[in-house]
Amino acid sequence: MGTPVFVLAGLLVHCVFLASIFDIYFTSPLVHGMTPQQTLLPSPAKRLVLFVADGLRADSLYELDSNSTPRAPFLRSILENNGSWGISHTHVPTESRPGHVALIAGFYEDVSAVAKGWKENPVEFDSVFNESRYTWSWGSPDILPMFAKGASGDHVYTFCYTAESEDFGTQDASRLDTWVFDHVKSFFNSSRNNQTLYSALNEEKVVLFLHLLGIDTNGHAHRPNSREYKENIRKVDEGVKEIASMLENFYGNDGKTAFILTSDHGMTDWGSHGAGHPSETLTPLIAWGAGVNYPQRVASQFFEDNFLKEWKLENLKRLDVNQADIAPLMASLIGVPFPLNSVGTLPLEYLNNSAYFKAESMFTNAVQILEQFKVKMTQKKETTLSFLFMPFKPLSDSEQINLLKKTRLYIQQEKYDEAVSLCKALIILALEGLSYYHTYDRLFLGLSIAMGFVGWTAYVILVIIKTHTNLTKAAQSHDKESTILLYCFAFVGMIIAFFLLIQMCPWTYYVYCLLPVPVWYAVVKELHIIQDLAANLLSLHVGRSMGFLLVCALGIETLVFSFFYRSTLTVGLLVFAGWPVITQLWVRAKTTALIWILLCVLLAIFPLMPVVGREPNIPLVIAAGLLTLLISCSFLASLCKSKNKYMNNEDLIVQFYQMLSIALSTYVVSSTHNSLQNKQGLPVLNQIISWTTLVSSSVSPLLSPTFLFQRLFSILLSLMSTYLLLSTGYEALFLLVLSGLMFVWINMEQEALQHYSFSRKPKLAVFNFSYATDIMQFRQLHLDDVRRSFFFVFFIVTAFFGTGNIASVNSFEPASVYCFLTVFSPFVMGGLLVLKVVIPFVLVSCAFEAVQVTTQLSSKSLFLIVLVISDVMALHFFFLVKDYGSWLDIGTSISHYVLVMSLTIFMMLMNGLAQLLTTKRLELSRKTKHHFT
Known part of the structure; x- marks a missing residue:
């Protein structure tokens, strides 16, 4: 399967997995x-x-x-x-x-x-x-x-x-x-x-x-x-x-x-x-x-x-x-x-009425809910094969008639309290029956999705092993066996489709139930890879294999746990801080390792802080803006000092414009806050600057050179200018620390690459993203690449929950969009808040892209490992979804699955966006430029 086809198939499969939760848990009760x-x-x-x-x-x-x-x-x-x-x-x-x-x-x-x-x-x-x-x-x-x-x-x-x-x-x-x-x-x-x-x-x-x-x-x-x-x-x-x-x-x-x-x-x-x-x-x-x-x-x-x-x-x-x-x-x-x-x-x-009126009203209430139960039961009975239909036994037809007759008799005998009690019992049964028929297909659909999930994850693991490792031998052709296998799976698919057809199931049921068929066909077709892998694993040291699997499981469980407790991210970041010491990278790059440890510790503080937005702190936003300006000046001075021959006047203009955007964003945040405090509304000039900054920040990185640090720094400045406008407190500092850690991560991975002696370490200062895409020969995957992929997923989750800005639904903070608009507009406000969440993702994804190309890995190989990690997390949350307990528990379990599935789909899209932001450049003139060769 070619890369474009694989990516498209992956997107479609994950969209189906995401959509399934709405058919299973969010269908209309009407x-x-x-x-x-x-x-x-x-x-x-x-x-x-x-x-x-x-x-x-x-x-x-x-x-x-x-x-x-x-x-x-x-x-x-x-x-x-x-x-x-x-x-x-x-x-x-x-x-x-x-x-x-x-x-x-x-x-x-x-x-x-x-x-x-x-x-x-x-x-x-x-x-x-x-x-x-x-x-x-x-x-x-x-x-x-x-x-x-x-x-x-x-x-x-x-x-x-x-x-x-x-x-x-x-x-x-x-x-x-x-x-x-x-x-x-x-x-x-x-x-x-x-x-x-x-x-x-x-x-x-x-x-x-x-x-x-x-x-x-x-x-x-x-x-x-x-x-x-x-x-x-x-x-x-x-x-x-x-x-x-x-x-x-x-x-x-x-x-x-x-x-x-x-x-x-x-x-x-x-x-x-x-x-x-x-x-x-x-x-x-x-x-x-x-x-x-x-x-x-x-x-x-x-x-x-x-x-x-x-x-x-x-x-x-x-x-x-x-x-x-x-x-x-x-x-x-x-x-x-x-x-x-x-x-x-x-x-x-x-x-305040007679007991007779209350009893009659309660009887009407009970009959009205019972009517819904009867319609729901009839609908489900008509769409289920008679020998498979399992009725709600506590409220059979005879029981309904018995309860209604008894209630009516009590009312006639003026036993109103007894009639009311019977009506309440009938209402409880009818509501239970409504819920029973409403969730009638839930187990069936859930098993189908779970089978598809497990099959897809197994297939991705097989693709990684087949195309990016040396663990298997060359595939032998078995055309006859493949044909028989194809016919067997096609026959199974036809049986499932016929079963759904005669039950008049919705079209979405066909998608959920038929999806596991081609997925598992693709898995079984690669049976020889599974056999080779099993033989190789048996030849390895059992303790080492078990230790590796245990570390992987512990890492994924940590990620899952972080969805419930943000402080788990703090523990993970503190463990990350010790990585250079454990792997002896400390000896090779003491300065870089020290900065890594410092930034990990600083970033670990943020998940312990209250959810951002609960107490606005504009001075922190202003401080983040000024600090970004200071770093920008230092970066620009270092470029000028080194007389970088890869920068021309146009590049300097772009750099100065981005610094101006940071300064204006800082001013607009302060000015808007003061204006709103004085109840003078949002100044028109501030609104114009905010929207202009938002539009220009999506283009300005593409005008900068594609040399690694220059392009990444340009992306940071562009996104930071917009992020400042959407910030209300310490999250602006969070993004700055996260970005710093991403820059150091790229350097640390270079040190790790040389430590394993994969190849000569290229100079990052002159590394060009646009030429990196021309590399035809990539190395095979190593166990250390699993760690790189885990770091990426961990940083994505940290970007998501680090400030808690959408750790729960009730963290919606309209103040985040006040620099853009103050008039209630749910879709515009929602879009801006989504953009605020996306910005840290983009920065982490761009850093991951840099890690991939500088460590001589194809984007596909490392991202496949990321896909496996996120899919295992999603499968974990799928089994944690429940429809009992408090409404908060139910909502939380469902939202966690939706969030992690959205993250998986989003990371696939972010991978493409990161490649666009890092490798493409818009030329303002036809003037010849010098490039690293």
Whole structure:
């Protein structure tokens, strides 16, 4: 298999492995075709007002200020005197879209929906809004449209401010909430002069939705413990009070309005959300008005979080719910059908109604979830061979009928408590059954992917042994055996395809299940290599072979462990620091070895530091910029001093421009930070410089000479100028130390190469990348090359987790992109944050490219070892993926697999990018240049 074909095959195989996790764990839970279920009793409320304070933490609302006064006096008086309260437990990912879907539609949205868009997703699910007679909503253009676009009929209306209003950098973001309150009041005032609108507002089954984004925006910009965040809560409290009073007056105090205030997610102390920290998953829930229970006094109550005493609420009953439970609560209050896809359980303790109403509502809830179970079971039964179908036994057809009949009998006999208990048991069984059928194919698909994974890794090892070592003999032709083997595997593939066809499986199943066939064919075809390898290994010293395998396993386990504990990287770097001493390289290059040890120790400090972005430290960014400038001046002076004949005026201009970019980036970071602190917004000049620097930094390295250190230093300066603009703290220094270590690594590998006497050591000062690609004769692999490959993978993981900037989902830090934009734009911001993560990868990949060509190895040979190491890691994480335990555990296990698979694919792409950056040059003129020969 040729190199281009192999690379393409490798990319495709790894893309399949990556995509498989979404089919196995992230498929949509939605089913369609259910009959709507509704309680046919008079509803307690004619209308519902839903306030969602985006990004509001439970403790931030409920806790008292330092002077023991409530932060939200109106809402505090409501929960003490008029309504019920508790905590709504959200699920991972704690983001706005899935949070609102859980609140309003009653189910936890699958991750795949994010890929379909953000602002204007078609509504492919039912919701309380869709079931209402009319819904009017005010707030963010990122949230409201997804519940209006695609709703059946024309009855969900939205009023949004512009996307430009969501600016992290200008005045106080609470004005977003003020906009909502003002427009709601204006809307109701104008309805008095519009008879059609007035009549619609007085209908039953009406929902008013106020999305309040100010708290979330202030939390991101200033942190939840800031004055701005806390003051925003106070303003929301005042706004809610005004709206409640206005509505009571508008409707003549008819007592038919129900109110609910909650949040889509919380926020960490450092102003982010997305993961499963309690500060993100614990959100407030306060309900009052028509049909809602009054406060319930208790002598004592116990919760593991121990917040009650701190909040001075230990004597008011706290009623906790899951976030999806709020949708059936809202539906029950205004008497609309429960959302068809809701998996929430109606929280009866919030209802102030008769026991009969509660039992009927609970029965409706149970039937509605059972309907989903029946549809899911039917779908799976129709796509599975009858003799292979294994039904969910605890909820057979007879058991369903029995539970429904018994519940209905209890209600008729006025045994309401027994009926409610039976309904809850039925809901639990139906949800378990839904999960059972939703994950029905998981084991089957998982085994297919695992077989493909193991086969691919084995094939890559065989390719390494066959083409880059002397461990095997020349292959002998066995055409007849190969033909028979081909027919056997083709027959197996046909059987698998036929089996999938008659079960009407999705097309992706064919890919996952058929992929192992050609992969294992390629492995079995090289059986002679396996036999030769086995013979060679038996002839070697068993202890040495076992020791080598043990070291490899320990190294890979260290890499795996670092995904869970960043401090593992510190241990690894300290071990790396001792490498020159262990291998006697210390004797050959004392100065280089000392610098290596120093930089390893310095880099080892960073994984022990808090995740970057939690506490911005702009002086460190400025210090990194100034230090880079100082090093640049020193490097340029050394070139001029040596009268380098390989540099001309154009090269000097490029060098000066890159130094100017570093200086401007340092200035822009400082200037932007000061401007935002003074709430003056992002200066236009700073924004222009930032975007210009970003664009030019991708081109300027290609204008520099291709001599090793000159080109690598040019790449560093270009990437550093952009990285400074994306930095908020010590990560700028991290990149500088990492780059220094990469330069020393190249020198150390040269020393190691001479130590093993592979060839004459070339002078790195005059080594030319462009001529290195012309080398036709590469040496064979050595055991030391496994160490080189491991170093590369370790440095890639260090670049990824060294500052923790995406060690978890909730480390999203909008402040990183403030030099480019402050107006909320999820895709642009996301792209810039991905670029920030990519930059350290590029530097490490370019250093690895230099190591490969200076040690006279083909890019393919060394990278194949890297591929094996990363694939073994990925396979490790594949078996660690789980769908039980806490949502944080589930999310972490899946994200680790996705991250390591993405890294593998990314490293394959980075290998090509590194070759482009190091070997190609754009000529500004046709002037003849001198080159090393």
